[in-house]
Amino acid sequence: MNLSVIIPAYNEEEVIKKTIISLFEILTxxxxxxxxFVINDNSTDSTEDILINLLNSIPTLRYETNKGHNGFGYAVRYGIERVSGDCVAIFMADLSDSPADLVLFYQKMKEGDFDCVFGTRWSKGGKVIDYPLLKKVINRIANFIIRICFKIKYDDTTNAFKLYKRKTLDGLKPFIAPHYNLTIELSLKAIIRGYSYAVLPNLWTNRKWGESKFKIKEMGSRYLFIMLYCLIEKYFSKNDFKKRT
Ligand SMILES: Nc1nc2c(ncn2[C@@H]2O[C@H](COP(=O)(O)OP(=O)(O)O)[C@@H](O)[C@H]2O)c(=O)[nH]1
Ligand SMILES: [Mg+2]
Structure with a gap:
């Protein structure tokens, strides 16, 4: 089972090299x-130069600059359209996610033939280090509302680090979300469309380098929009988009 790792990167000069090397080493x-596969979003720092240099030493590295609209969601979607692996992980450039967890996700998918493997940072075995307090409060409220509305037990839909089979991603189209809200669009659609998923605990560490690009004020209404969109699909679409077997 070939794995494609999609890394959206915007101005990550301080950490991108570490992220790629750690991933490459542990996967090898x-x-x-x-x-x-790194999708550089027209970074204005030296991210692109670092990527060009790394191409010489990391044989499995590929990068492209997304010249279209900028944004986390557009970058991930750009990657999804161009990867070739049987399964596809979305992994953060800032090394907030753990490369060792990716190995466990991959093994879990392979062993159980799951359509998706999702992480949880909040249930038993999961862990966060230096999670900003305000973000944590909003995160827990948002995930609670999602659990109630969608009648699911999974408590970390907003966690960006996830593993999907490529076929599963094909079944989640058309994609709508341009920004961070793509994270919940993909996982909620996978759940309501009947794709199987396993949940594993994972570790999230706040970035030690560079700056967060996430702005709660800009994203709040976008998350709500996608959540409502998925709710409408869940309750009114008469299962028209369900997984076909
Ligand atoms: N390609 C691309 N990547 C982005 C964009 N915004 C954020 N990212 C990447 O998305 C990941 C998560 O962003 P980050 O700023 O760490 O958000 P936070 O962890 O929620 O604070 C990092 O790998 C960023 O480089 C964007 O506009 N385009
Ligand atoms: Mg981050």
Whole structure:
């Protein structure tokens, strides 16, 4: 099972090299056939120069600049359209997610033949280090509302780090979300369309380098929009978009 790792990156000069090298090393040690596909979003710092240099030493690295509209969601969607792996991970450039967890996600998907593997940072075994307090309060409220509305037990829909089969992603189209809200669009659609998923605990560490691009004020209404969109699909679409077997 070939793995494609999609990394959206916007101005990550301080950390992108570390992220790629750690991923490459751990995936290679575990004999996981993979490609690491970085989507650079017209970064204005030296992210692109670093990527060009790394191409010489990391044989599984590929990068492209998304010249279209900028944004986390557009970058991830750009990647989804261009990867070739049987399964696709979305992984953050700032090394907030743990490369070791990706190996566990991959093994879980392979062993159980799951359509998706999702992480939780909040249930038993999951962990966060230096999670900003305001963000945490909003995160827990948002995930609680999602759990009630969608009648699910999974408590970390907003966690961006997830693993999907490529076929599953094909079944989640058309994609709507341009920004961070793509994270919940993909996972909620996977759940309501009947794709199987396993949940594993994962570790999230606040970035030690660079700056967060996430702005709650800009994203709040966008998350609500996508959540309502998925709710409408869940309750009114008569299962027209369900997984076909
Ligand atoms: N390609 C692309 N990546 C982005 C954009 N905004 C954020 N990212 C990446 O998305 C990931 C998460 O963003 P981050 O700023 O760390 O958000 P936070 O962890 O919620 O504070 C990082 O890998 C960023 O480089 C964007 O507009 N385009
Ligand atoms: Mg981050």
């Amino acid at each position: 040690q575990n004999n996981i056939p993979h490609e690491i």
